Amino acid sequence: MLSYWEQQSFVRYNHIVIGAGIVGLSTAIELKDKYPAHSVLVLERGLLPTGASSRNAGFACMGSLTEILDDSQYSDEAEIVKLYDWRKRGLELLRSRLGDAAIGYKSNGSYELIGDNELPALDKIDYINNLLLPVTKQPAFKLVIDKIDAFGFGKQAVKALVENTCEGELHTGKMLRALTDCALAKGIEIKTGAEVCRFDEEEKQVVVQVADPVRDNMLMLHCDTLSICTNAFTKQLLPDVDVVPGRGQVVITEPIEGLKFKGVYHFDKGYYYFREIDGRVLLGGGRNLDFEGETTTDFSFTELIQKDLEEKLRTVILPDTDFTIAQRWAGIMAFGKTKQPIVQAFSNRVYGAFRMGGMGVALGSDVGRSLVQLINL
Numbered sequence: 001m002l003s004y005w006e007q008q009s010f011v012r013y014n015h016i017v018i019g020a021g022i023v024g025l026s027t028a029i030e031l032k033d034k035y036p037a038h039s040v041l042v043l044e045r046g047l048l049p050t051g052a053s054s055r056n057a058g059f060a061c062m063g064s065l066t067e068i069l070d071d072s073q074y075s076d077e078a079e080i081v082k083l084y085d086w087r088k089r090g091l092e093l094l095r096s097r098l099g100d101a102a103i104g105y106k107s108n109g110s111y112e113l114i115g116d117n118e119l120p121a122l123d124k125i126d127y128i129n130n131l132l133l134p135v136t137k138q139p140a141f142k143l144v145i146d147k148i149d150a151f152g153f154g155k156q157a158v159k160a161l162v163e164n165t166c167e168g169e170l171h172t173g174k175m176l177r178a179l180t181d182c183a184l185a186k187g188i189e190i191k192t193g194a195e196v197c198r199f200d201e202e203e204k205q206v207v208v209q210v211a212d213p214v215r216d217n218m219l220m221l222h223c224d225t226l227s228i229c230t231n232a233f234t235k236q237l238l239p240d241v242d243v244v245p246g247r248g249q250v251v252i253t254e255p256i257e258g259l260k261f262k263g264v265y266h267f268d269k270g271y272y273y274f275r276e277i278d279g280r281v282l283l284g285g286g287r288n289l290d291f292e293g294e295t296t297t298d299f300s301f302t303e304l305i306q307k308d309l310e311e312k313l314r315t316v317i318l319p320d321t322d323f324t325i326a327q328r329w330a331g332i333m334a335f336g337k338t339k340q341p342i343v344q345a346f347s348n349r350v351y352g353a354f355r356m357g358g359m360g361v362a363l364g365s366d367v368g369r370s371l372v373q374l375i376n377l
């Protein structure tokens with residue numbers, strides 16, 4: 001039973017947002033900017049955000065040549081350009097909102113490693129550059145051969161490099177910290193350890209049920225609008241949406257003396273990605289080795305993919321260098337039949353933005369903005 005005081009001061013909000021990842025926080029910030037006098041509450045089930053936003057690779061991710069070519073098998077040209085533009089606008093908004101220093105944004109270069117299988121993609125560079133030119137205003141991709149030696153990559157595996165002139169990198173932890181601080185500074189309330197178990201829409205409000213293990217019951221919160229920003233976990237609240245989870249496993253090495261490269265790198269249609277951070281190599285990917293097994297919301301990691309990541313470090317990335325793995329982790333992404341995120345009004349009180357694929361760092365800020373444009377009180 002709530003006290004009189006709790007009932008008066010803690011259970012009613014104008015806007016509730018579920019999920020404190022980049023999309024949820026961006027949505028909350030946009031709501032507060034649009035309605036400065038309204039109360040905004042973010043509910044996050046983990047003590048820390050527990051999805052993808054604090055567990056990714058920190059690419060300011062515009063996509064690699066072979067990934068975009070792969071997309072062109074399933075999406076038409078207009079969709080590809082739209083998604084590319086969305087990422088660009090998202091990154092511009094993220095950088096202008098928080099500042100490059102606060103998010104550790106850097107342009108240390110971005111490259112795709114081209115192996116024998118990907119060599120035919122080089123013939124398509126001009127086509128993709130022309131397709132994206134209205135957004136990029138400069139050729140996005142450029143063939144470079146001479147840096148393979150300088151970076152020290154395995155020559156058996158790497159036959160060419162394609163430079164991505166539009167992609168940068170950031171520090172994922174600093175970015176999410178800065179976004180959280182930005183939300184708090186605007187007067188947005190954030191409650192962690194608050195799992196939303198269900199919501200019920202009524203004529204004049206939405207009732208949100210939050211698990212309260214300490215009191216051993218459900219806390220009922222009330223709001224005018226509810227925004228569901230729960231990405232891979234959305235089916236728990238909206239069972240009919242087209243969202244499939246996809247685990248991403250990651251390793252990071254101990255610092256490597258004399259590491260030969262900086263910047264961010266992709267290979268194999270974006271299924272593998274690695275970067276330098278603090279003199280270490282962070283490598284993620286391998287989901288394509290076991291799509292079925294990686295269709296999960298379980299945060300553990302598997303021997304199959306961890307061994308493969310270590311093998312890629314040994315043979316492709318650091319062939320002549322000893323390394324030790326310092327940490328391993330996994331995060332959960334959300335995919336669907338298309339790569340476009342879902343940004344939708346489910347009624348005039350319930351809204352949702354989710355299914356960010358492997359691009360949410362880039363997309364998230366503008367997705368929050370797009371969602372709030374749908375909300376009118």
Ligand SMILES: Cc1cc2nc3c(=O)[nH]c(=O)nc-3n(C[C@H](O)[C@H](O)[C@H](O)COP(=O)(O)OP(=O)(O)OC[C@H]3O[C@@H](n4cnc5c(N)ncnc54)[C@H](O)[C@@H]3O)c2cc1C
Nearest residue numbers: 019021023045050051052053056059196248331359360361
């Ligand atoms: C390993 C890995 C590497 C990646 N690398 C990159 C990259 O380099 N560049 C890039 O652009 N993108 C990358 N991504 C993708 C990017 O991280 C995601 O697209 C983005 O973080 C999604 O943000 P989000 O806010 O939609 O979801 P999330 O960050 O998953 O946030 C959803 C939040 O909702 C909470 N939640 C879920 N259900 C409930 C509930 N019932 N009640 C309360 N809270 C709930 C979760 O705990 C979670 O914190 C990567 C992802 C992974 C996993």
